[in-house]
Amino acid sequence: MGVSTTSGLMQGKYAWLKLLLITAIVALNGYAIIMMYASGEYAFALLNLVIVASGVYVFTSKRAYAHRYIYPGMAGMVMFIIFPLLYTVGIAFTNYSGTNLLTLERVERMHLARTYTAQGGTFDFAMLESGEGKYVLQLVQDDKVLVSSPLSPISNSELSARKQTLESSEVKLSHVEQKPELEVAQIRAITQNRQFLNSLVLVTPEGDELVMSGLRKFAAQAPLFTKLDKDRVLQDSGVVIPGGSALRNNQTGELMMPNMETGFYQYIDGNAEFVGNRVTPGFTVNIGWKNFERVVKDDGIKKPFVQIFIWTVIFAGCSVAFTLAIGMVLACVIQWEELKGRAIYRVLLILPYAVPAFISILVFKGLFNQNFGEINALLNAWFGIKPDWFTDPTLAKTMILIVNTWLGYPYMMILCMGLLKSIPEDLYEASAMDGAGPIKNFFNITVPLLMKPLTPLLIASFAFNFNNFVLIQLLTSGGPDIIGATTPAGTTDLLVSYTYRIAFEGSGTQDFGLASAIATMIFLVVGAIALFNLRLTNANKSV
């Protein structure tokens, strides 16, 4: 429709309301974007900016009237398909993992918050009742006795009832010759006021600061690391360490710096070379193509990757072939008008498709169970065999193909039934004049005529099975495992489930970077299939 039919939303009596709404949205999101940017989440800040900016443009510009209709849907696609995809590709070039989870800033802050027991040593600590619910804190080291003035603590329960947290507060201590003659409170008094005590910083007359280090201990604590704000020249070599990055260990005097290649802090020697052990936790750094190199070079990853890739292609290919073969034959049989009871057959044959897949897969998981499963019970009763469906790689793969064929043939049947209707009847009448039987008809007329419209759907089905995560995850979880793999990897794993397990199953060593690298490679494969399919569909249309 032409321009003259579109009515601008910017006019009319609600224009002010719209303006107000837009201002509010811009203000709120502007705040959020700044917050995200400040916390180093640049990707999210950018995403938010793009979504909000394009949204504001689309809903205020008259030229983008048509885009208003597609904006919500497209925003959803950008947020939940394109952004995660790009984010994943981004992660593939980092060492993001269970050990390198945080940003450098966060890790630095964690290091700076660490303390050690410094000069001044440890004091034995007791609470003395001074009456009226007040306590005197008494600290003893050898023959030195320090006490505080009577304090009225706030108990844990009170704190939680008022939903408060305590600011740390300083309390001055003073020397006394003897322990005061007050009754020592029971240990319960300490546990009840633990949060309060934790928040105290006791200052000795010498100026040492003591904090609680155990139920009955207070100790002088000092920050373990100090940040070097200015450049420093190393005496041995004259190498200059830039300020703002190195941390000095106050206990040993050593210097440590973030190693931007490994993503860990490490101590350095006189030549500013990294020498010491990695100091956990690690932080996330860009490591370039290393994740991809590992897939190509590291045997512990390469071998399972290649093996799994081959199996994925075989699995997807076989699934399509089996489901298509069964589905097409059944569709032809069901369309045979001479056959009675076709409607009932049709419904029963579609049944596997109608049952939610996650239920049928789990049903099969139970039925195939080696010890308790009904399938093995029957096989044992009839043939005296009990196949190891879950521990033998070949049998496990066979089982997966059986289950997937069961799950998938009704879809092919439905597709073929729809397409069969478009084959003109007179073709069969003509072939009957030529004396062809049903088998000949099937291979000479039905199959060739179905294959062309089916091809894009078969490719889509191939791509779906290529990524059939649910089946593998629910049925075998990838098992049995591949021996010699350094990441979780199973003989029945598909590339997707393999990737998923690298990211989420490796206990403690969840390697998001590697998983994303493999995911990126799968994206490329799937993207190529999709593009190819699109070309094919377009070509079909233009014919």
Place this chain on the structure above:
Amino acid sequence: MAEVILNNVRKNYDPAIHQDTLRDINLNIANGEFIVFVGPSGCGKSTLLRMIAGLEDITSGELKIGGNYMNDVPPVDRNVGMVFQSYALYPHMDLRENMNFGLKLKKLDKKTIDERVDHASDILGLTPLLDRKPKELSGGQRQRVAIGRCIVQQPSVFLFDEPLSNLDAALRVKMRIEIAKLHKELNSTIIYVTHDQVEAMTLADKIVVLSPLNPDAPTNLEQFGEPLELYHNPANKFVAGFIGSPKMNFLAGELVEKGDKTSRIRLYTGDEIVAAVDTSSAQVGDKVELGCRPEHLVEVGHAHADCQITGTVQVTEHLGSESYVYMDVDGNDFTFKARPEFPAEAGQELKVGLPTDACYLFDKDGVAFPRTAKYNKD
């Protein structure tokens, strides 16, 4: 009731491609006139109608309805009614709802709405069908509902977009007559698009002939005039070929003697023709094209057989009331409308008589020379 004025109207669908669909269209449609846009498919006649309706925007130029500038006015405020080729009846509404849909949107009171719907269905004979859904109706009935939906809106201009093209031949004739009657009754301005020149000739007060736009041409409005004017004095070869059935025959030749009453032309077939056209603007030796209508040709020996054209008979069709002889004249198709049971065998050589007064003549650009006589066969 209103007049419609188009000034220098141009339509370009995609500014990236400098390919106009319509160019420099100037029309002055008076109040109450029945105007037909006619032309082959792709000439932009429907586009022009949709531009008047407001369904397409106007790239440049000016549209006035009832004296008001309408370029940027949405369809509803142009006070036009439109009958679509597909009728565009709302399938989920019955006839009454179909007809009062627009009136309800305009928030008219119920009494007015009912009056108008009853009146319209009365005129169109739809009253017993008002509770039916469109799919329960025949093609002709649907057509009437579509018209009725227009009438209840009481538009100042009715727009018809090839309204009869989905009907069979018999029904088409019947509906054509009904539309003509309706125009007399409503007495309102009607703009009607068709590719069928018979509809155009029979219905129109004036016809607008459009051609597919040649990129170099200044306009694709070929001629705007009364039906018989177009038949007798086509402005150019395009209009001459488009109006009239069967189509006009064309034969190329050379001007050998010019004049302001008659001119002499030598055809490339060798035949020499004297035509009643004014060629004073041309030069002797110019390439020209002779046109003659199949129904104007006569048998040799007829009183009006002033000149002769020779050709070979290819097919003869006997329709009972008349015969059509399809001939080959020096490589050109040539049709001769002859008397019933005219004897002509395929392969036979045939001479056909051409009256001087029935000749049309076009210069090398296709522009017609003025005719100086009006042919009367009897």
Place this chain on the structure above:
Amino acid sequence: MPMVQPKSLKYRKLGTHIAICAFLCLIIFPLLMVIAISFRTGNFSVGDIIPRNPTLDHWRLALGISVENADGSITPPPFPVLTWLWNSIKVAGISAVLIVVLSTTSAYAFARMKFKGKSTILSGMLIFQMFPSVLALVAFYAFFNMIGDFIPWLGLNTHGGLILAYLGGIALHVWTIKGYFETIDPALEESAAIDGATPWQAFRLILLPLSVPILAVVFILAFIGIITEVPMASVLVQDIDKMTLAVGSQQYFYPQNLLWGDFAAAAVLSGFPITIVFLLAQRWLVGGLTAGGVKG
């Protein structure tokens, strides 16, 4: 075919019937088996198709009723199956409604309006739709972690977040609805525009009422798709009480604790309604499936 047939037809028909029945037995076996198992005593296999001592214990547990054993001890229901079912229906229902709304408005623009980049966006949608979201779970996790900081009810471990995550999957539905819209004569809306309808009124009063069948199809397809979705739900939701059925049912299969009978009852209970809905709607769904071509 009303053609004259040879006499061997009778035997051929009989053979076909036998072959189909045999095939059906094989196909239906797992489904019958699981129904039988749900009525069987105990969680272990005894190999009968028809249980010898039918019991409703598994069904009671699935419905959230505790069972008193013969020895007086009480077995509480292992998992909140009804809560899971409700969660699934809630999440899938709301998501499906939103998906229908989003894809309908988009499809309307794609089918009826001219704008820049239309064909590029349409092809792009199809390509991006093929990327499995399971590969981008890390991104999803980070995304909802971030959203949760600003809008808690859309963060991790919330149904709001899960619903939001499902709204990306509209491409195929947009194509399906767009295809349907294109079969509707655009002159209908033009006629409405001349009658005085705004584009929005033309959409709501003319196009939408005519599109109810396809919208129902898309709703059901989206609903089933989300009910059976596993990876996203398993990563974004961790609390047992917030799980959807598809994630929760795996809980029956922990290696040391295979609750086979209990699972069977829960599976039949929750799978039955979805299966029935699908079978009832299948005739209308076929068109949608052919257009999409994803499942299976």
